[in-house]
Amino acid sequence: MEIFTAKLRVRTYECDSYGHVNNAVYLHYLEYARMEALYQKGYTLGIMKEKGFLVVVRRIEIDYKHPLFMNDEVVIQTNVSDARQSSGSFTQKVIRQSNERIAALAKVTWVFTDLTGKPIPIPDEIRTAFGMHLTEQPE
Amino acid sequence: MEIFTAKLRVRTYECDSYGHVNNAVYLHYLEYARMEALYQKGYTLGIMKEKGFLVVVRRIEIDYKHPLFMNDEVVIQTNVSDARQSSGSFTQKVIRQSNERIAALAKVTWVFTDLTGKPIPIPDEIRTAFGMHLTEQPE
Amino acid sequence: MEIFTAKLRVRTYECDSYGHVNNAVYLHYLEYARMEALYQKGYTLGIMKEKGFLVVVRRIEIDYKHPLFMNDEVVIQTNVSDARQSSGSFTQKVIRQSNERIAALAKVTWVFTDLTGKPIPIPDEIRTAFGMHLTEQPE
Amino acid sequence: MEIFTAKLRVRTYECDSYGHVNNAVYLHYLEYARMEALYQKGYTLGIMKEKGFLVVVRRIEIDYKHPLFMNDEVVIQTNVSDARQSSGSFTQKVIRQSNERIAALAKVTWVFTDLTGKPIPIPDEIRTAFGMHLTEQPE
Numbered sequence: 153m154e155i156f157t158a159k160l161r162v163r164t165y166e167c168d169s170y171g172h173v174n175n176a177v178y179l180h181y182l183e184y185a186r187m188e189a190l191y192q193k194g195y196t197l198g199i200m201k202e203k204g205f206l207v208v209v210r211r212i213e214i215d216y217k218h219p220l221f222m223n224d225e226v227v228i229q230t231n232v233s234d235a236r237q238s239s240g241s242f243t244q245k246v247i248r249q250s251n252e253r254i255a256a257l258a259k260v261t262w263v264f265t266d267l268t269g270k271p272i273p274i275p276d277e278i279r280t281a282f283g284m285h286l287t288e289q290p291e
Numbered sequence: 292m293e294i295f296t297a298k299l300r301v302r303t304y305e306c307d308s309y310g311h312v313n314n315a316v317y318l319h320y321l322e323y324a325r326m327e328a329l330y331q332k333g334y335t336l337g338i339m340k341e342k343g344f345l346v347v348v349r350r351i352e353i354d355y356k357h358p359l360f361m362n363d364e365v366v367i368q369t370n371v372s373d374a375r376q377s378s379g380s381f382t383q384k385v386i387r388q389s390n391e392r393i394a395a396l397a398k399v400t401w402v403f404t405d406l407t408g409k410p411i412p413i414p415d416e417i418r419t420a421f422g423m424h425l426t427e428q429p430e
Numbered sequence: 431m432e433i434f435t436a437k438l439r440v441r442t443y444e445c446d447s448y449g450h451v452n453n454a455v456y457l458h459y460l461e462y463a464r465m466e467a468l469y470q471k472g473y474t475l476g477i478m479k480e481k482g483f484l485v486v487v488r489r490i491e492i493d494y495k496h497p498l499f500m501n502d503e504v505v506i507q508t509n510v511s512d513a514r515q516s517s518g519s520f521t522q523k524v525i526r527q528s529n530e531r532i533a534a535l536a537k538v539t540w541v542f543t544d545l546t547g548k549p550i551p552i553p554d555e556i557r558t559a560f561g562m563h564l565t566e567q568p569e
Numbered sequence: 570m571e572i573f574t575a576k577l578r579v580r581t582y583e584c585d586s587y588g589h590v591n592n593a594v595y596l597h598y599l600e601y602a603r604m605e606a607l608y609q610k611g612y613t614l615g616i617m618k619e620k621g622f623l624v625v626v627r628r629i630e631i632d633y634k635h636p637l638f639m640n641d642e643v644v645i646q647t648n649v650s651d652a653r654q655s656s657g658s659f660t661q662k663v664i665r666q667s668n669e670r671i672a673a674l675a676k677v678t679w680v681f682t683d684l685t686g687k688p689i690p691i692p693d694e695i696r697t698a699f700g701m702h703l704t705e706q707p708e
Binding site: 175 | 316318322348351352353354
Protein backbone atom coordinates (compact mmCIF):
# COMPACT_ATOMS: atom_id res chain seq x y z
CA MET A 153 0.00 0.00 0.00
CA GLU A 154 1.44 3.29 -1.17
CA ILE A 155 1.73 6.17 1.28
CA PHE A 156 1.75 9.66 -0.24
CA THR A 157 3.68 12.37 1.50
CA ALA A 158 3.10 16.11 1.42
CA LYS A 159 5.13 18.65 3.36
CA LEU A 160 4.53 22.20 4.50
CA ARG A 161 5.55 24.66 7.18
CA VAL A 162 2.88 26.31 9.30
CA ARG A 163 2.28 29.88 8.16
CA THR A 164 1.55 32.73 10.55
CA TYR A 165 -1.93 33.47 9.19
CA GLU A 166 -2.97 29.86 9.77
CA CYS A 167 -2.73 30.33 13.55
CA ASP A 168 -5.63 31.79 15.46
CA SER A 169 -6.10 33.63 18.76
CA TYR A 170 -5.29 30.45 20.67
CA GLY A 171 -1.81 30.76 19.12
CA HIS A 172 -2.04 27.45 17.28
CA VAL A 173 -3.26 26.23 13.92
CA ASN A 174 -7.01 26.74 13.61
CA ASN A 175 -9.12 23.57 13.40
CA ALA A 176 -10.48 24.44 9.96
CA VAL A 177 -6.96 24.89 8.57
CA TYR A 178 -6.32 21.17 9.13
CA LEU A 179 -8.93 20.50 6.47
CA HIS A 180 -6.92 22.72 4.12
CA TYR A 181 -3.83 20.68 4.93
CA LEU A 182 -5.71 17.45 4.28
CA GLU A 183 -7.10 18.76 0.97
CA TYR A 184 -3.65 19.93 -0.02
CA ALA A 185 -2.20 16.48 0.70
CA ARG A 186 -4.94 14.67 -1.23
CA MET A 187 -4.44 16.98 -4.21
CA GLU A 188 -0.68 16.35 -3.96
CA ALA A 189 -1.32 12.60 -4.11
CA LEU A 190 -3.48 13.06 -7.20
CA TYR A 191 -0.91 15.46 -8.69
CA GLN A 192 1.91 12.94 -8.17
CA LYS A 193 -0.15 10.48 -10.22
CA GLY A 194 -0.77 13.02 -12.96
CA TYR A 195 -4.22 14.23 -11.96
CA THR A 196 -5.37 17.80 -11.47
CA LEU A 197 -8.91 19.06 -11.06
CA GLY A 198 -8.77 20.26 -14.69
CA ILE A 199 -7.61 16.91 -16.04
CA MET A 200 -10.27 15.02 -14.09
CA LYS A 201 -12.98 17.34 -15.42
CA GLU A 202 -11.74 16.73 -18.98
CA LYS A 203 -11.96 13.01 -18.38
CA GLY A 204 -15.50 13.47 -17.11
CA PHE A 205 -15.16 12.64 -13.44
CA LEU A 206 -14.72 14.31 -10.09
CA VAL A 207 -13.95 13.08 -6.61
CA VAL A 208 -16.15 14.56 -3.92
CA VAL A 209 -15.68 14.43 -0.16
CA ARG A 210 -18.68 12.96 1.63
CA ARG A 211 -17.50 12.69 5.22
CA ILE A 212 -14.53 13.70 7.35
CA GLU A 213 -13.63 12.39 10.78
CA ILE A 214 -10.73 14.15 12.40
CA ASP A 215 -9.12 13.73 15.82
CA TYR A 216 -7.09 16.66 17.07
CA LYS A 217 -4.32 15.12 19.16
CA HIS A 218 -1.65 17.78 19.65
CA PRO A 219 -1.56 21.43 18.57
CA LEU A 220 0.61 22.76 15.76
CA PHE A 221 2.40 26.08 16.05
CA MET A 222 3.83 28.72 13.73
CA ASN A 223 6.78 27.55 11.66
CA ASP A 224 6.30 23.90 12.60
CA GLU A 225 7.47 21.58 9.83
CA VAL A 226 4.59 19.25 9.01
CA VAL A 227 4.31 16.02 7.06
CA ILE A 228 0.96 14.73 5.90
CA GLN A 229 0.74 11.05 5.03
CA THR A 230 -2.16 9.91 2.87
CA ASN A 231 -3.13 6.38 1.93
CA VAL A 232 -6.16 4.61 0.54
CA SER A 233 -7.70 2.69 3.42
CA ASP A 234 -10.82 1.45 1.74
CA ALA A 235 -12.25 1.21 -1.78
CA ARG A 236 -15.70 0.02 -2.79
CA GLN A 237 -17.66 0.41 -6.05
CA SER A 238 -17.74 4.17 -6.34
CA SER A 239 -16.67 5.30 -2.89
CA GLY A 240 -13.82 4.73 -0.52
CA SER A 241 -11.68 6.45 2.05
CA PHE A 242 -8.27 7.88 2.75
CA THR A 243 -6.50 7.71 6.07
CA GLN A 244 -4.52 10.89 6.63
CA LYS A 245 -1.95 11.58 9.34
CA VAL A 246 -0.77 15.10 10.10
CA ILE A 247 2.64 14.72 11.73
CA ARG A 248 4.74 17.36 13.46
CA GLN A 249 8.19 16.57 12.15
CA SER A 250 10.33 17.77 15.05
CA ASN A 251 9.01 15.15 17.47
CA GLU A 252 7.32 12.79 14.97
CA ARG A 253 4.12 13.19 16.92
CA ILE A 254 0.72 12.85 15.28
CA ALA A 255 -1.00 16.23 15.48
CA ALA A 256 -4.17 14.99 13.85
CA LEU A 257 -5.59 11.78 12.46
CA ALA A 258 -8.31 11.80 9.83
CA LYS A 259 -10.48 9.49 7.81
CA VAL A 260 -11.85 11.08 4.66
CA THR A 261 -14.65 9.35 2.76
CA TRP A 262 -15.09 10.25 -0.89
CA VAL A 263 -17.14 9.24 -3.90
CA PHE A 264 -16.43 9.46 -7.60
CA THR A 265 -19.10 11.27 -9.59
CA ASP A 266 -19.66 12.38 -13.16
CA LEU A 267 -19.76 16.10 -13.86
CA THR A 268 -23.43 16.27 -12.88
CA GLY A 269 -22.73 14.88 -9.42
CA LYS A 270 -24.09 11.36 -10.03
CA PRO A 271 -21.97 8.58 -8.44
CA ILE A 272 -20.02 6.48 -10.93
CA PRO A 273 -17.74 3.47 -10.48
CA ILE A 274 -14.20 4.42 -9.51
CA PRO A 275 -12.45 4.86 -12.89
CA ASP A 276 -10.14 1.95 -13.74
CA GLU A 277 -7.16 4.24 -14.28
CA ILE A 278 -7.63 5.60 -10.75
CA ARG A 279 -7.86 2.06 -9.32
CA THR A 280 -4.62 1.21 -11.07
CA ALA A 281 -2.80 4.43 -10.16
CA PHE A 282 -3.68 4.17 -6.49
CA GLY A 283 -3.65 0.40 -6.13
CA MET A 284 -7.27 0.35 -5.04
CA HIS A 285 -8.73 -3.11 -4.69
CA LEU A 286 -12.35 -3.66 -3.82
CA THR A 287 -12.25 -4.09 -0.04
CA GLU A 288 -15.92 -4.68 0.60
CA GLN A 289 -18.86 -5.72 -1.51
CA PRO A 290 -21.97 -3.93 -0.31
CA GLU A 291 -22.11 -0.16 -0.52
CA MET B 292 -32.89 20.69 25.33
CA GLU B 293 -32.05 24.14 24.03
CA ILE B 294 -31.18 24.58 20.36
CA PHE B 295 -28.96 27.55 19.53
CA THR B 296 -29.36 29.21 16.17
CA ALA B 297 -26.81 31.16 14.17
CA LYS B 298 -27.45 32.65 10.75
CA LEU B 299 -25.24 33.76 7.91
CA ARG B 300 -25.24 34.23 4.15
CA VAL B 301 -22.59 32.48 2.07
CA ARG B 302 -19.92 34.95 1.00
CA THR B 303 -18.22 34.83 -2.40
CA TYR B 304 -14.73 34.14 -1.08
CA GLU B 305 -15.99 31.08 0.80
CA CYS B 306 -16.69 29.29 -2.48
CA ASP B 307 -13.92 27.41 -4.24
CA SER B 308 -13.21 26.32 -7.81
CA TYR B 309 -16.02 23.76 -7.61
CA GLY B 310 -18.33 26.79 -7.32
CA HIS B 311 -19.60 25.78 -3.89
CA VAL B 312 -18.61 26.34 -0.27
CA ASN B 313 -15.24 24.76 0.45
CA ASN B 314 -15.24 21.84 2.88
CA ALA B 315 -12.96 23.62 5.34
CA VAL B 316 -15.29 26.64 5.46
CA TYR B 317 -17.97 24.46 7.06
CA LEU B 318 -15.68 24.16 10.08
CA HIS B 319 -15.60 27.95 10.22
CA TYR B 320 -19.39 27.98 10.14
CA LEU B 321 -19.52 25.40 12.94
CA GLU B 322 -17.01 27.34 15.03
CA TYR B 323 -18.94 30.54 14.43
CA ALA B 324 -22.17 28.87 15.58
CA ARG B 325 -20.57 27.41 18.72
CA MET B 326 -19.09 30.79 19.60
CA GLU B 327 -22.53 32.34 19.02
CA ALA B 328 -24.06 29.85 21.44
CA LEU B 329 -21.44 30.74 24.06
CA TYR B 330 -21.89 34.46 23.28
CA GLN B 331 -25.66 34.22 23.78
CA LYS B 332 -24.97 32.81 27.26
CA GLY B 333 -22.49 35.61 28.02
CA TYR B 334 -19.23 33.82 27.27
CA THR B 335 -16.44 35.02 25.01
CA LEU B 336 -12.96 33.58 24.68
CA GLY B 337 -11.67 36.49 26.81
CA ILE B 338 -14.20 35.94 29.60
CA MET B 339 -13.48 32.19 29.71
CA LYS B 340 -9.74 32.86 29.96
CA GLU B 341 -10.37 35.27 32.85
CA LYS B 342 -12.36 32.58 34.61
CA GLY B 343 -9.50 30.15 34.04
CA PHE B 344 -10.99 27.71 31.58
CA LEU B 345 -11.10 26.98 27.89
CA VAL B 346 -13.10 24.65 25.71
CA VAL B 347 -11.03 22.73 23.19
CA VAL B 348 -12.26 20.71 20.22
CA ARG B 349 -11.00 17.13 20.26
CA ARG B 350 -12.82 15.54 17.36
CA ILE B 351 -15.09 16.53 14.51
CA GLU B 352 -17.25 14.24 12.40
CA ILE B 353 -18.94 15.93 9.50
CA ASP B 354 -21.16 14.57 6.73
CA TYR B 355 -21.44 16.71 3.63
CA LYS B 356 -24.96 16.09 2.32
CA HIS B 357 -25.74 18.86 -0.16
CA PRO B 358 -23.58 21.70 -1.46
CA LEU B 359 -24.04 25.35 -0.48
CA PHE B 360 -23.72 28.14 -3.02
CA MET B 361 -22.94 31.83 -3.03
CA ASN B 362 -25.55 34.01 -1.31
CA ASP B 363 -27.37 31.01 0.18
CA GLU B 364 -29.03 31.90 3.47
CA VAL B 365 -27.82 29.40 6.05
CA VAL B 366 -28.98 28.47 9.54
CA ILE B 367 -26.75 26.53 11.90
CA GLN B 368 -28.44 24.74 14.78
CA THR B 369 -26.29 23.70 17.72
CA ASN B 370 -27.26 21.65 20.73
CA VAL B 371 -25.52 19.72 23.47
CA SER B 372 -25.90 16.06 22.63
CA ASP B 373 -23.72 14.56 25.32
CA ALA B 374 -21.98 15.69 28.51
CA ARG B 375 -19.65 13.68 30.71
CA GLN B 376 -17.20 14.73 33.45
CA SER B 377 -14.98 17.08 31.47
CA SER B 378 -15.91 16.33 27.88
CA GLY B 379 -19.03 16.19 25.78
CA SER B 380 -20.32 16.90 22.32
CA PHE B 381 -22.46 19.20 20.25
CA THR B 382 -24.64 18.15 17.37
CA GLN B 383 -24.61 20.81 14.67
CA LYS B 384 -26.84 21.05 11.63
CA VAL B 385 -26.00 23.34 8.73
CA ILE B 386 -29.29 24.06 6.98
CA ARG B 387 -29.89 25.77 3.64
CA GLN B 388 -32.83 27.98 4.43
CA SER B 389 -34.49 28.18 1.00
CA ASN B 390 -35.38 24.47 0.92
CA GLU B 391 -34.80 23.61 4.62
CA ARG B 392 -32.40 20.91 3.51
CA ILE B 393 -29.50 19.80 5.68
CA ALA B 394 -26.29 20.73 3.88
CA ALA B 395 -24.06 19.20 6.54
CA LEU B 396 -24.43 17.34 9.79
CA ALA B 397 -21.67 17.38 12.40
CA LYS B 398 -20.79 15.98 15.79
CA VAL B 399 -18.17 18.01 17.61
CA THR B 400 -16.48 16.55 20.68
CA TRP B 401 -14.89 18.99 23.12
CA VAL B 402 -13.19 19.01 26.48
CA PHE B 403 -12.88 21.69 29.11
CA THR B 404 -9.33 22.46 30.16
CA ASP B 405 -7.54 24.88 32.43
CA LEU B 406 -5.27 27.47 30.81
CA THR B 407 -2.39 24.96 30.67
CA GLY B 408 -4.45 22.50 28.64
CA LYS B 409 -5.16 20.03 31.46
CA PRO B 410 -8.72 18.61 31.41
CA ILE B 411 -10.96 19.90 34.20
CA PRO B 412 -14.55 19.09 35.12
CA ILE B 413 -17.08 21.05 33.09
CA PRO B 414 -17.58 24.25 35.14
CA ASP B 415 -20.88 24.29 37.05
CA GLU B 416 -21.90 27.61 35.52
CA ILE B 417 -21.50 26.09 32.06
CA ARG B 418 -23.56 23.05 33.04
CA THR B 419 -26.29 25.36 34.25
CA ALA B 420 -26.15 27.73 31.29
CA PHE B 421 -26.34 24.95 28.74
CA GLY B 422 -28.52 22.51 30.68
CA MET B 423 -25.84 19.83 30.56
CA HIS B 424 -26.63 16.76 32.57
CA LEU B 425 -24.19 13.93 32.97
CA THR B 426 -25.26 11.54 30.24
CA GLU B 427 -22.74 8.81 30.85
CA GLN B 428 -20.56 7.86 33.76
CA PRO B 429 -17.26 6.43 32.45
CA GLU B 430 -15.02 8.71 30.43
CA MET C 431 -23.81 59.79 -4.00
CA GLU C 432 -25.17 56.58 -2.54
CA ILE C 433 -23.33 54.91 0.33
CA PHE C 434 -23.82 51.16 0.64
CA THR C 435 -23.67 49.61 4.07
CA ALA C 436 -22.73 46.07 5.04
CA LYS C 437 -22.55 44.78 8.59
CA LEU C 438 -20.81 41.88 10.25
CA ARG C 439 -19.43 40.77 13.60
CA VAL C 440 -15.80 39.65 13.79
CA ARG C 441 -15.61 35.86 14.00
CA THR C 442 -13.04 34.03 16.12
CA TYR C 443 -11.27 32.33 13.21
CA GLU C 444 -10.67 35.69 11.54
CA CYS C 445 -8.27 36.70 14.32
CA ASP C 446 -4.64 35.66 14.17
CA SER C 447 -1.83 35.15 16.67
CA TYR C 448 -1.64 38.90 17.27
CA GLY C 449 -5.15 38.53 18.70
CA HIS C 450 -6.71 40.84 16.14
CA VAL C 451 -8.24 40.52 12.68
CA ASN C 452 -5.64 39.37 10.16
CA ASN C 453 -4.72 41.87 7.45
CA ALA C 454 -5.87 39.58 4.64
CA VAL C 455 -9.30 39.19 6.26
CA TYR C 456 -9.97 42.90 5.65
CA LEU C 457 -9.92 42.12 1.94
CA HIS C 458 -12.59 39.52 2.59
CA TYR C 459 -14.64 42.15 4.40
CA LEU C 460 -14.19 44.59 1.51
CA GLU C 461 -15.16 41.94 -1.04
CA TYR C 462 -18.18 41.00 1.06
CA ALA C 463 -19.27 44.65 1.19
CA ARG C 464 -18.82 45.16 -2.56
CA MET C 465 -20.83 42.03 -3.29
CA GLU C 466 -23.49 43.27 -0.88
CA ALA C 467 -23.69 46.55 -2.79
CA LEU C 468 -24.11 44.64 -6.05
CA TYR C 469 -26.62 42.29 -4.40
CA GLN C 470 -28.72 45.21 -3.14
CA LYS C 471 -28.95 46.39 -6.76
CA GLY C 472 -29.93 42.93 -7.97
CA TYR C 473 -26.57 41.68 -9.20
CA THR C 474 -24.87 38.43 -8.30
CA LEU C 475 -21.82 36.89 -9.91
CA GLY C 476 -24.14 34.46 -11.71
CA ILE C 477 -26.41 37.20 -13.07
CA MET C 478 -23.44 39.25 -14.30
CA LYS C 479 -22.01 36.20 -16.09
CA GLU C 480 -25.39 35.63 -17.79
CA LYS C 481 -25.38 39.24 -18.95
CA GLY C 482 -21.86 38.74 -20.30
CA PHE C 483 -19.79 40.92 -18.02
CA LEU C 484 -17.64 40.71 -14.92
CA VAL C 485 -16.09 43.26 -12.61
CA VAL C 486 -12.45 42.57 -11.80
CA VAL C 487 -10.31 44.17 -9.10
CA ARG C 488 -7.14 45.73 -10.48
CA ARG C 489 -5.65 47.51 -7.47
CA ILE C 490 -6.26 47.82 -3.75
CA GLU C 491 -4.84 50.45 -1.43
CA ILE C 492 -5.61 49.87 2.22
CA ASP C 493 -4.58 51.79 5.32
CA TYR C 494 -4.80 49.88 8.58
CA LYS C 495 -5.67 52.49 11.22
CA HIS C 496 -6.89 50.64 14.29
CA PRO C 497 -7.13 46.92 15.00
CA LEU C 498 -10.37 44.98 15.15
CA PHE C 499 -11.01 42.31 17.76
CA MET C 500 -13.17 39.26 18.19
CA ASN C 501 -16.90 39.98 18.38
CA ASP C 502 -16.48 43.61 17.31
CA GLU C 503 -19.52 44.87 15.44
CA VAL C 504 -18.30 46.25 12.12
CA VAL C 505 -19.89 48.45 9.46
CA ILE C 506 -18.41 48.68 5.98
CA GLN C 507 -19.38 51.70 3.91
CA THR C 508 -18.86 51.50 0.16
CA ASN C 509 -19.33 54.22 -2.42
CA VAL C 510 -18.28 54.88 -5.99
CA SER C 511 -15.54 57.46 -5.88
CA ASP C 512 -14.55 57.51 -9.52
CA ALA C 513 -15.88 56.16 -12.84
CA ARG C 514 -14.21 56.37 -16.24
CA GLN C 515 -14.88 54.49 -19.47
CA SER C 516 -14.43 50.93 -18.31
CA SER C 517 -12.75 51.33 -14.95
CA GLY C 518 -13.36 53.18 -11.74
CA SER C 519 -12.96 52.89 -8.00
CA PHE C 520 -14.78 52.39 -4.75
CA THR C 521 -13.89 54.05 -1.48
CA GLN C 522 -14.50 51.63 1.39
CA LYS C 523 -14.47 52.40 5.10
CA VAL C 524 -14.29 49.64 7.70
CA ILE C 525 -15.76 51.12 10.88
CA ARG C 526 -15.74 49.67 14.39
CA GLN C 527 -19.24 50.41 15.53
CA SER C 528 -18.71 50.73 19.29
CA ASN C 529 -16.53 53.83 18.98
CA GLU C 530 -17.32 54.79 15.37
CA ARG C 531 -13.63 54.70 14.64
CA ILE C 532 -12.28 53.87 11.19
CA ALA C 533 -10.37 50.59 11.45
CA ALA C 534 -9.31 50.64 7.81
CA LEU C 535 -9.71 52.85 4.78
CA ALA C 536 -9.45 51.43 1.27
CA LYS C 537 -9.57 52.48 -2.34
CA VAL C 538 -10.40 49.63 -4.70
CA THR C 539 -9.89 50.08 -8.43
CA TRP C 540 -11.86 47.82 -10.75
CA VAL C 541 -12.51 47.30 -14.42
CA PHE C 542 -15.45 45.83 -16.27
CA THR C 543 -14.56 43.02 -18.66
CA ASP C 544 -16.34 40.59 -20.91
CA LEU C 545 -16.19 36.89 -20.03
CA THR C 546 -12.81 36.55 -21.78
CA GLY C 547 -11.23 39.23 -19.58
CA LYS C 548 -11.21 42.01 -22.21
CA PRO C 549 -12.11 45.47 -20.83
CA ILE C 550 -15.50 46.76 -21.92
CA PRO C 551 -17.30 50.03 -21.24
CA ILE C 552 -19.11 50.06 -17.90
CA PRO C 553 -22.58 48.67 -18.76
CA ASP C 554 -25.27 51.35 -18.88
CA GLU C 555 -27.45 49.49 -16.39
CA ILE C 556 -24.57 49.53 -13.91
CA ARG C 557 -23.99 53.24 -14.46
CA THR C 558 -27.65 53.85 -13.75
CA ALA C 559 -27.89 51.52 -10.75
CA PHE C 560 -24.84 53.01 -9.06
CA GLY C 561 -25.21 56.59 -10.23
CA MET C 562 -21.82 56.51 -11.93
CA HIS C 563 -21.04 59.57 -13.97
CA LEU C 564 -17.89 59.88 -16.01
CA THR C 565 -15.55 61.69 -13.66
CA GLU C 566 -12.52 61.91 -15.88
CA GLN C 567 -11.96 61.70 -19.58
CA PRO C 568 -8.61 60.06 -20.25
CA GLU C 569 -8.09 56.50 -19.10
CA MET D 570 20.23 45.38 -1.73
CA GLU D 571 19.23 41.88 -0.69
CA ILE D 572 16.23 40.24 -2.33
CA PHE D 573 14.50 37.55 -0.29
CA THR D 574 12.81 34.71 -2.10
CA ALA D 575 9.90 32.55 -0.97
CA LYS D 576 8.32 29.80 -3.03
CA LEU D 577 4.98 28.07 -2.98
CA ARG D 578 2.56 26.24 -5.24
CA VAL D 579 -1.03 27.45 -5.49
CA ARG D 580 -3.33 25.19 -3.49
CA THR D 581 -6.84 24.28 -4.59
CA TYR D 582 -8.62 25.93 -1.67
CA GLU D 583 -6.91 29.25 -2.45
CA CYS D 584 -8.85 29.55 -5.71
CA ASP D 585 -12.34 31.01 -5.71
CA SER D 586 -15.39 30.78 -7.95
CA TYR D 587 -13.62 32.78 -10.65
CA GLY D 588 -11.24 29.79 -10.86
CA HIS D 589 -8.18 31.80 -9.86
CA VAL D 590 -6.42 32.78 -6.67
CA ASN D 591 -8.67 35.02 -4.54
CA ASN D 592 -7.48 38.60 -4.05
CA ALA D 593 -7.24 38.24 -0.29
CA VAL D 594 -5.01 35.18 -0.63
CA TYR D 595 -2.30 37.35 -2.20
CA LEU D 596 -2.03 39.10 1.17
CA HIS D 597 -1.42 35.70 2.72
CA TYR D 598 1.32 35.07 0.18
CA LEU D 599 2.89 38.46 0.92
CA GLU D 600 2.73 37.84 4.68
CA TYR D 601 4.23 34.39 4.20
CA ALA D 602 7.12 35.88 2.18
CA ARG D 603 7.79 38.63 4.73
CA MET D 604 7.82 36.09 7.54
CA GLU D 605 10.19 33.94 5.47
CA ALA D 606 12.55 36.90 5.09
CA LEU D 607 12.48 37.44 8.86
CA TYR D 608 12.87 33.70 9.45
CA GLN D 609 15.92 33.52 7.18
CA LYS D 610 17.50 36.21 9.36
CA GLY D 611 16.64 34.34 12.56
CA TYR D 612 13.45 36.16 13.55
CA THR D 613 10.10 34.64 14.40
CA LEU D 614 7.11 36.37 15.96
CA GLY D 615 8.03 34.71 19.27
CA ILE D 616 11.63 35.87 19.19
CA MET D 617 10.63 39.44 18.34
CA LYS D 618 8.16 39.49 21.23
CA GLU D 619 10.90 38.28 23.60
CA LYS D 620 13.11 41.10 22.39
CA GLY D 621 10.29 43.54 23.02
CA PHE D 622 9.36 44.63 19.52
CA LEU D 623 6.89 43.90 16.79
CA VAL D 624 6.55 44.92 13.18
CA VAL D 625 3.07 46.04 12.20
CA VAL D 626 1.68 46.58 8.70
CA ARG D 627 0.23 50.06 8.24
CA ARG D 628 -0.58 50.17 4.54
CA ILE D 629 -0.68 47.83 1.56
CA GLU D 630 -0.85 48.83 -2.10
CA ILE D 631 -1.27 45.92 -4.46
CA ASP D 632 -1.68 45.80 -8.23
CA TYR D 633 -3.21 42.64 -9.63
CA LYS D 634 -1.61 42.19 -13.05
CA HIS D 635 -2.26 38.60 -14.14
CA PRO D 636 -4.27 35.85 -12.46
CA LEU D 637 -2.74 32.81 -10.77
CA PHE D 638 -4.24 29.35 -11.13
CA MET D 639 -4.26 26.08 -9.26
CA ASN D 640 -0.88 24.33 -9.06
CA ASP D 641 0.99 27.37 -10.42
CA GLU D 642 4.53 27.54 -9.08
CA VAL D 643 5.00 30.96 -7.53
CA VAL D 644 8.02 32.94 -6.40
CA ILE D 645 7.66 35.95 -4.12
CA GLN D 646 10.53 38.41 -4.05
CA THR D 647 10.76 40.78 -1.11
CA ASN D 648 13.15 43.66 -0.58
CA VAL D 649 13.41 46.70 1.64
CA SER D 650 12.59 49.70 -0.54
CA ASP D 651 12.56 52.39 2.08
CA ALA D 652 13.59 52.81 5.74
CA ARG D 653 13.03 55.83 7.96
CA GLN D 654 13.22 56.26 11.74
CA SER D 655 10.65 53.69 12.81
CA SER D 656 8.82 52.92 9.59
CA GLY D 657 9.68 51.78 6.11
CA SER D 658 8.42 49.65 3.27
CA PHE D 659 8.96 46.43 1.39
CA THR D 660 8.49 45.99 -2.31
CA GLN D 661 7.06 42.55 -3.04
CA LYS D 662 6.70 40.85 -6.41
CA VAL D 663 4.51 37.79 -6.87
CA ILE D 664 5.87 36.00 -9.93
CA ARG D 665 4.34 33.09 -11.84
CA GLN D 666 7.37 30.92 -12.45
CA SER D 667 6.34 29.20 -15.70
CA ASN D 668 6.35 32.42 -17.72
CA GLU D 669 8.26 34.69 -15.29
CA ARG D 670 5.36 37.10 -15.41
CA ILE D 671 4.50 39.37 -12.49
CA ALA D 672 1.11 38.32 -11.17
CA ALA D 673 1.02 41.06 -8.55
CA LEU D 674 3.15 43.92 -7.37
CA ALA D 675 2.88 45.27 -3.85
CA LYS D 676 4.28 47.95 -1.61
CA VAL D 677 3.87 47.19 2.08
CA THR D 678 4.46 49.93 4.65
CA TRP D 679 5.28 48.85 8.18
CA VAL D 680 6.27 50.35 11.50
CA PHE D 681 8.20 48.92 14.42
CA THR D 682 6.42 49.15 17.74
CA ASP D 683 6.97 48.04 21.32
CA LEU D 684 4.63 45.43 22.75
CA THR D 685 2.06 48.11 23.63
CA GLY D 686 1.84 49.29 20.03
CA LYS D 687 3.87 52.51 20.45
CA PRO D 688 6.23 53.24 17.52
CA ILE D 689 9.93 52.76 18.31
CA PRO D 690 13.06 53.31 16.22
CA ILE D 691 13.84 50.38 13.96
CA PRO D 692 16.05 48.12 16.16
CA ASP D 693 19.74 48.30 15.21
CA GLU D 694 19.98 44.54 14.78
CA ILE D 695 17.15 44.70 12.25
CA ARG D 696 18.85 47.55 10.38
CA THR D 697 22.01 45.47 10.21
CA ALA D 698 20.30 42.19 9.27
CA PHE D 699 18.31 43.76 6.46
CA GLY D 700 20.80 46.37 5.34
CA MET D 701 18.41 49.21 6.06
CA HIS D 702 19.88 52.64 5.72
CA LEU D 703 17.93 55.75 6.53
CA THR D 704 16.54 56.77 3.16
CA GLU D 705 14.69 59.87 4.19
CA GLN D 706 14.84 62.19 7.16
CA PRO D 707 11.33 63.43 7.95
CA GLU D 708 8.71 60.92 8.97
